[in-house]
Amino acid sequence: MIYVAISVEKCYSLLQTCAEINSFVKKSVCEGDIIGMNNLILGSSGFIGRNLRKKLEQRKESVTLFDRFIDEDTRALYKNRCFCGEFSETTKFDEILEGVDRVYHLISTTIPSSNIPIVDEIRQNINPTIQLLESCVRNHVKDIIFVSSGGTVYGKTRMVPFREEDETDPICSYGIQKLMIEKYLYLYHHLYGLHYKVVRLANPYGPGQNPNGIQGAVTTFTYKAVADDLIKIYGNGKVVRDYIYIDDAIEGILNIADNKKYDVVNLGCGQGYDLIKVIQTLEDILDKKLHVEYSPGRKVDVPFNVLNIDRYNEISPHHRFDTLEEGIRKLIAYIMENK
Ligand SMILES: NC(=O)c1ccc[n+]([C@@H]2O[C@H](COP(=O)([O-])OP(=O)(O)OC[C@H]3O[C@@H](n4cnc5c(N)ncnc54)[C@H](O)[C@@H]3O)[C@@H](O)[C@H]2O)c1
Numbered sequence: 294m295i296y297v298a299i300s301v302e303k304c305y306s307l308l309q310t311c312a313e314i315n316s317f318v319k320k321s322v323c324e325g326d327i328i329g330m331n332n333l334i335l336g337s338s339g340f341i342g343r344n345l346r347k348k349l350e351q352r353k354e355s356v357t358l359f360d361r362f363i364d365e366d367t368r369a370l371y372k373n374r375c376f377c378g379e380f381s382e383t384t385k386f387d388e389i390l391e392g393v394d395r396v397y398h399l400i401s402t403t404i405p406s407s408n409i410p411i412v413d414e415i416r417q418n419i420n421p422t423i424q425l426l427e428s429c430v431r432n433h434v435k436d437i438i439f440v441s442s443g444g445t446v447y448g449k450t451r452m453v454p455f456r457e458e459d460e461t462d463p464i465c466s467y468g469i470q471k472l473m474i475e476k477y478l479y480l481y482h483h484l485y486g487l488h489y490k491v492v493r494l495a496n497p498y499g500p501g502q503n504p505n506g507i508q509g510a511v512t513t514f515t516y517k518a519v520a521d522d523l524i525k526i527y528g529n530g531k532v533v534r535d536y537i538y539i540d541d542a543i544e545g546i547l548n549i550a551d552n553k554k555y556d557v558v559n560l561g562c563g564q565g566y567d568l569i570k571v572i573q574t575l576e577d578i579l580d581k582k583l584h585v586e587y588s589p590g591r592k593v594d595v596p597f598n599v600l601n602i603d604r605y606n607e608i609s610p611h612h613r614f615d616t617l618e619e620g621i622r623k624l625i626a627y628i629m630e631n632k
Contacts, residue, residue, distance in 0.1 A: 336399030386428030436488035443493035495561025499539030528590030535561035538620035565599035
């Protein structure tokens with residue numbers, strides 16, 4: 294039952310942007326001219342994975358794909374650089390990692406509000422990641438880039454905005470899962486010299502995100518606002534988050550991956566907005582009143598999360614982020630064009 298629900302959701306999300314991304318990627322793959330690193334994207338069919346793939350292809354870097362859902366066209370295009378399967382303890386990582394320089398680890402089987410037994414969360418995410426790290430060492434992978442969660446690893450820590458060296462006390466199992474992987478990355482670096490970067494990502498939104506997902510308030514609200522649908526908000530709308538447009542998130546991930554100074558870096562805009570502000574911004578841009586309904590808050594939602602991005606600004610001083618309004622305008626334009 295659960296399997297069917299996820300599958301439909303993923304199909305929707307895939308259909309939404311696959312055509313556009315596929316046509317771009319088809320062009321660059323067919324034109325050849327691949328230079329630079331061989332990158333493996335674990336979770337290549339997801340929101341971040343597809344946008345990252347597009348950007349890496351633009352940079353003419355070679356990309357190998359891995360996901361449990363990969364459409365026929367993409368499989369045909371990528372041939373032996375495409376692995377469709379389950380991320381698990383028995384995955385044949387040695388075959389997948391052959392010739393790979395850099396791994397982007399974007400797979401998580403859970404999100405902050407997932408309600409699965411914690412032992413299953415550990416089994417599905419930690420155990421395969423350990424097998425992956427073992428294989429990275431055996432195959433002399435140069436580095437692994439892990440997308441962790443700036444929104445959950447800090448928990449309800451007192452001082453905001455959160456700095457990378459702050460205490461971490463997640464209030465959801467997903468945040469602990471992310472921290473565990475961060476710690477194992479450090480251990481594999483310490484024991485075997487495996488290089489890694491941890492991207493503590495805030496709340497990305499934009500084209501390619503599932504508008505019907507449980508995650509991604511800005512994307513969900515924007516689709517609903519454009520369609521005049523009812524918007525449901527958990528809590529009183531005062532939960533504050535650090536939202537980042539997907540193009541900025543991808544540029545940020547690549548900048549963090551290439552930086553030589555820090556292994557753990559926060560990635561957000563460094564600005565906090567509550568959900569009421571998101572609604573107001575949409576109302577101003579669309580020039581209409583939205584239908585909003587409030588329901589009880591969730592225990593796993595921290596009330597306030599904004600990231601301190603001093604480290605990021607130090608390694609990428611010229612990166613200018615889209616404001617929330619600019620990002621929402623871009624997303625609305627995308628929705629209108631793809632109606
Ligand atoms: N989107 C966010 O708000 C956000 C914020 C911070 C961190 N992250 C992290 O970034 C990463 C990517 O996020 P996303 O938004 O692209 O997620 P997503 O759900 O859109 O994509 C994840 C991809 O992984 C694949 N996948 C999941 N479990 C798998 C398994 N067991 N075997 C094979 N494939 C599997 C899915 O099919 C999907 O294509 C995740 O690790 C997530 O925790 C996301």
